[in-house]
Amino acid sequence: DGGITQSPKYLFRKEGQNVTLSCEQNLNHDAMYWYRQDPGQGLRLIYYSQIVNDFQKGDIAEGYSVSREKKESFPLTVTSAQKNPTAFYLCASSITGRETQYFGPGTRLLVL
């Protein structure tokens, strides 16, 4: 079955630690996205990529980094510079930027 997978489902970060969230899709989509979701704040765009080896900052990119070395994969690193990383992180992909985005099941990041 085609779809988007995110792992892990829960992730714990220690103070000063970088952590990486995985996002993989087998839909052959060109565009991929990372969102952060906090209670009552809807979805906020962190980074997006429209093609391999290219990505753009979203609305809240500070403290995060991404790479897009393969079409299928768009990992997100939450760096130690992100002082408030506790949130629900959603990855999505679409054929093009204007079309339907398909979402993964999400990763919940918690700080120890």
Next chain:
Amino acid sequence: AQSVTQLGSHVSVSEGALVLLRCNYSSSVPPYLFWYVQYPNQGLQLLLKYTTGATLVKGINGFEAEFKKSETSFHLTKPSAHMSDAAEYFCAVSSEYGNKLVFGAGTILRVKS
């Protein structure tokens, strides 16, 4: 820039009653419009979308939405609410550059028995 306003962060209806979730958008280009549903601790799932053509769009689970250009609205309706409809709903519009979607803040729907 494109934007989406969802009126009412929380909506409560009785089981069997009409569901109406409001969405207004602003767009400098002909928009693509979307409604998504999110259940707790899950990703978003597409309910329906409007691209071109017929302005009344039918989606999954008995939901539908009507694109009204003159009112810049895309309200979501369902004739009869079911307990399983309790979730958060997001309206979205394609960006003016066609490179991403712009989401509204979401509306949490509560269904009372």
